[in-house]
Amino acid sequence: MTMSERRTRPLSRGRRFDLRATAMSFALIAAALIAAGLAVRALAGVVQRRPVWGVVLLCVAVAAVLAHGRRRRRLSAARIARQAGEALEQATTTALDALDAPAPAPSAAPAPTGPYGEGALHTADAPGVPGVLDYDALSPEEFEEAIAALCVRDGCTGVRVVGGAGDLGADVVGLSPGGHRLVIQCKRYGDDNKVGSQDLQRFGGTCFTVHEADVALVVTTSDFTAPAREYAEQCGITCVDRGDLLAWSADPARRPWAAGTGGADA
Incomplete structure (x- = not known):
């Protein structure tokens, strides 16, 4: 009785370690981190000077997170875009209302004292x-x-x-x-x-x-x-x-x- 010989798949040879490619990868990661840090620093300065824009950016970030979560649940791209647009529109309305609101009246300062008060x-x-x-x-x-x-x-x-x-x-x-x-x-x-x-x-x-x-x-x-x-x-x-x-x-x-x-x- 003759038994058929079972063919075995040849072991794939692993990829060779490429030092240049690894160094380039680390360099790109470092550049990306530096760029992200500069962007965060610039955004922090903008938010400090104009707190209203901080509200806008926060709303946009929340909309992006919601869109990403819904995308993982296989929602349609059109629905995600619609929800993000609604969130952005609401944030813009809130920012405009804050800009149009009258400035709070300054609190009464105490009577000055000293040589000239x-x-x-x-x-x-x-x-x-x-x-x-x-x-x-x-x-x-x-x-x-x-x-x-x-x-x-x-x-x-x-x-x-x-x-x-x-x-x-x-x-x-x-x-x-x-x-x-x-x-x-x-x-x-x-x-x-x-x-x-x-x-x-x-x-x-x-x-x-x-x-x-x-x-x-x-x-x-x-x-x-x-x-x-x-x-x-x-x-x-x-x-x-x-x-x-x-x-x-x-x-x-x-x-x-x-x-x-x-x-x-x-």
Whole structure:
């Protein structure tokens, strides 16, 4: 009995490893990744500048994902195109509505404070003087800014707060409406701490010779001792105690530098 010989398929010889083709493949993949990264970066910049377009791009991406999922379920190309078009149309309508919507009204900003803000002058009431700042609630730095704000309110120019280390007694400087150079020292003291003669002597030694003041003022939330007032009168320094300060704050006509200019800046 003769048995037929069974034919066997020859083993296919594997493809030879091609180094050049492999290198080219990696290069193309790297180039594609770089291009994708640049595209994402550019799109991120566009979205940051125009958030509305971010909504459009997101809707387009969702439509593309839905189209890809439906394609895997063997839906017709016409139906996929119709759904993608509807999603894009809805995204465009949303973007146009966002562009046409009125801008939100800006929230009310707090009243400005500091040397040039009205809020520095009218944030509280002093006892018995309506509309005057409560100077006792201020820090020494805030008190200097409040005095500078009073000067600006009453027509002074070039007003600056210069108090600090090495100020040589000057806390606020500026020019009066009549062009006189003002040099002011601010003393935010309590009622039980009066400005003494030593304070006036230190200020008197620099206000005219160093700061070249035409009018020198010492303004305090307290009072002055009798020797201090006597020294100030001898040197031509104007003393502004608590009562004078409250009167000046309530009435712009009570400019304290007018006494030092012979009424020229009244």
